[in-house]
Amino acid sequence: MKNIILYVGIAVLFFWYLSFSASRLDRLHHRVETSWATLDSLLQRRAAIALEIARSTITDPATSLLLTASAYQARSADMEDRSSSESVLSGALGMMIAERESIVAKSDQALLYELEQLTDKIRVAISIHVESVTRTQLIRHKLVFRLFRLAGTAPLPVTFEFEADAI
Amino acid sequence: MIDRKLRIGIVCPYSWDFPGGVQNHIRDLAEFLINNGHYVEVLAPATESDELPDYVISAGRAVSIPYNGAVARILFGVVANSRVRSWINDGNFDLLHLHEPAIPSLSLLACWAGDGAMVGTFHAAAKYQRAIVAIGPILEPVIEKLSARIAVSESARLTLTAHLETDAIVIPNGIYAENYRDGSAQPKWQGNTIGFLGRFEEDRKGLPVLLDALPIISRFIPDLRVLIAGPGDSDEVLEKVDPQLQDRIEFLGKISEAEKADFLASISLYIAPNTGGESFGIILAEAMAGGATVVASNIPAFADVLGDGQFGALFESENSESLAKIVIDLLRDQEKRKELASAGATHAQRFDWSQVGEEIFEVYELAMVSGQKVSLSSENRSWTRLLGRD
Numbered sequence: 001m002k003n004i005i006l007y008v009g010i011a012v013l014f015f016w017y018l019s020f021s022a023s024r025l026d027r028l029h030h031r032v033e034t035s036w037a038t039l040d041s042l043l044q045r046r047a048a049i050a051l052e053i054a055r056s057t058i059t060d061p062a063t064s065l066l067l068t069a070s071a072y073q074a075r076s077a078d079m080e081d082r083s084s085s086e087s088v089l090s091g092a093l094g095m096m097i098a099e100r101e102s103i104v105a106k107s108d109q110a111l112l113y114e115l116e117q118l119t120d121k122i123r124v125a126i127s128i129h130v131e132s133v134t135r136t137q138l139i140r141h142k143l144v145f146r147l148f149r150l151a152g153t154a155p156l157p158v159t160f161e162f163e164a165d166a167i
Numbered sequence: 168m169i170d171r172k173l174r175i176g177i178v179c180p181y182s183w184d185f186p187g188g189v190q191n192h193i194r195d196l197a198e199f200l201i202n203n204g205h206y207v208e209v210l211a212p213a214t215e216s217d218e219l220p221d222y223v224i225s226a227g228r229a230v231s232i233p234y235n236g237a238v239a240r241i242l243f244g245v246v247a248n249s250r251v252r253s254w255i256n257d258g259n260f261d262l263l264h265l266h267e268p269a270i271p272s273l274s275l276l277a278c279w280a281g282d283g284a285m286v287g288t289f290h291a292a293a294k295y296q297r298a299i300v301a302i303g304p305i306l307e308p309v310i311e312k313l314s315a316r317i318a319v320s321e322s323a324r325l326t327l328t329a330h331l332e333t334d335a336i337v338i339p340n341g342i343y344a345e346n347y348r349d350g351s352a353q354p355k356w357q358g359n360t361i362g363f364l365g366r367f368e369e370d371r372k373g374l375p376v377l378l379d380a381l382p383i384i385s386r387f388i389p390d391l392r393v394l395i396a397g398p399g400d401s402d403e404v405l406e407k408v409d410p411q412l413q414d415r416i417e418f419l420g421k422i423s424e425a426e427k428a429d430f431l432a433s434i435s436l437y438i439a440p441n442t443g444g445e446s447f448g449i450i451l452a453e454a455m456a457g458g459a460t461v462v463a464s465n466i467p468a469f470a471d472v473l474g475d476g477q478f479g480a481l482f483e484s485e486n487s488e489s490l491a492k493i494v495i496d497l498l499r500d501q502e503k504r505k506e507l508a509s510a511g512a513t514h515a516q517r518f519d520w521s522q523v524g525e526e527i528f529e530v531y532e533l534a535m536v537s538g539q540k541v542s543l544s545s546e547n548r549s550w551t552r553l554l555g556r557d
Contacts, residue, residue, distance in 0.1 A: 024308050031314060038536045124336055125533050128315050131334045135311060138332070 022150045028136040032157045035129040042122050043086055047071040049115050050093060058108045059096060066092050079158075133157045172204050173531070176260040176541070178251075179211035180272035182229035182240035183219065188449060189266055189290050192319075192340050196264075197222050199341070199524040210254050210273060212242035226250045226273055234270065237444075241272035251276045252543060260541045262531055267291065268313065269299075269306055269331065278309050282544035284535035287313040289335060292322035292446035292468060299330045306331060312544075314534040317527070320447045322467040336530060339472075340447045341523035344515055347457035350428030359498055360392045362434035362459070364427070364450060368399040373440030373464060378404070379487035380494065381412050387495045391415055396422045396430060431457025435504065436497055439463040442485050448472045452518040455479065455511035460504045462493055478511040 054067035070089040077085040212229035229240040262284040265274040316335035318324035367374040401418040437459040445468045461479030463469040473479040483489040
């Protein structure tokens with residue numbers, strides 16, 4: 001009799017642990033989705049600003065062309081190419097910012113200022129996103145999670161390789 | 168940019184009754200947010216009294232227990248836990264900001280109970296400790312719930328990565344730079360004076376290192392004076408000093424903020440010989456903002472704030488000779504001193520609340536994208552329902 005109580009106790013504890021782990025993982029997946037949504041919206045906004053800059057008087061025609069092309073590419077890229085196409089856009093924006101001293105018009109300065117603010121935010125958003133992704137990957141590689149398939153059918157999140165220094 | 172006004176709940180793990188680095192940071196942060204029009208509540212261990220600021224909510228009296236090599240005044244237990252839970256439940260917060268969620272106090276309880284946008288700030292910098300790694304598996308599922316983590320310095324970030332395998336964004340502690348900018352130089356504190364500020368009885372503040380350097384410095388700088396400001400028993404310190412040098416040392420006692428600004432503007436050198444246990448070094452930021460030339464030990468937190476020597480001189484920690492050499496060099500070279508002081512004063516703007524507060528708020532914005540209010544977490548709910556407590 002005592003043994004039975006013990007076994008039942010262990011089983012209950014184990015199932016509690018499984019349910020706890022599952023909800024823990026669920027929360028992590030949720031966090032990844034949220035941090036990605038944030039990052040994604042910030043990147044979209046950056047692409048929009050890049051297009052606006054390309055159309056403004058700030059840039060010469062060649063830079064305009066480059067900016068427009070890379071902004072469109074970043075916007076239409078799918079998940080896998082996103083990272084690299086965003087890096088290309090970063091590079092293009094970086095080149096333009098390097099010459100910002102020669103820009104005088106007030107309205108153009110405002111645009112550049114907005115871009116700068118956005119860049120700071122993107123940097124923080126990337127680090128938040130990368131952290132939540134690595135955390136999730138780490139947890140999903142643990143034995144209990146793999147053995148009992150606690151992740152269900154959720155795809156393994158991928159990190160965003162972003163050249164944060166390029167901007 | 169979020170324009171609407173937020174309801175922000177901040178949790179302080181240490182007793183509000185005893186001032187300290189974390190408490191000061193939370194006070195300044197809360198006031199910064201309130202000045203920007205947000206609604207802020209700070210939940211902290213405190214004795215109920217009229218002296219508490221409006222925004223501080225007491226969660227009960229703290230208990231003093233030795234933790235991590237110092238006495239920590241923290242709060243936990245069943246009563247505290249239910250206080251935290253009802254605070255979260257009633258608060259209707261957009262975001263919780265938990266300070267030091269890895270120590271057993273209110274922040275950890277709040278992190279456990281809460282669900283939604285939560286930001287954690289890690290202040291402590293410690294050497295690698297087995298004990299913390301051992302409790303890691305318990306802490307991890309809790310710490311994981313934070314939507315974003317902030318570390319106050321590079322060393323705090325490294326402590327976090329080493330112990331809990333998680334990364335953080337570095338945002339330094341803030342100061343109100345303008346409070347120190349307008350100090351006026353007092354003739355009584357000028358000349359070949361070196362200043363020290365802080366609770367000098369604590370050995371880790373490093374006063375002994377400075378006192379050991381005195382014989383060497385005074386041999387080269389005969390009119391040297393040492394000004395020591397801060398609470399403590401001066402006789403005990405003087406006993407250990409060579410009688411011939413005792414008249415070089417002046418104790419100013421505890422000084423007000425306004426006096427502090429004058430103090431920093433007057434002295435030739437500000438010395439911070441701390442031997443460790445510092446996570447940030449807010450006092451260095453204040454000293455730089457006050458226009459003092461800073462000489463500090465090269466512990467990681469200080470080297471960080473001083474930009475590896477760009478904005479103030481560094482000496483080898485706990486090495487009196489190294490300290491003496493740098494002090495003598497600088498006292499003899501006014502040009503160099505001025506150069507460091509002005510570089511420091513410019514750099515100090517980086518720590519001003521206008522900048523730091525903005526950065527923290529940016530993290531808030533990124534943490535609360537989903538737009539839901541903070542609620543009690545669901546797994547806790549099912550348990551309370553099971554136990555019939557709902």
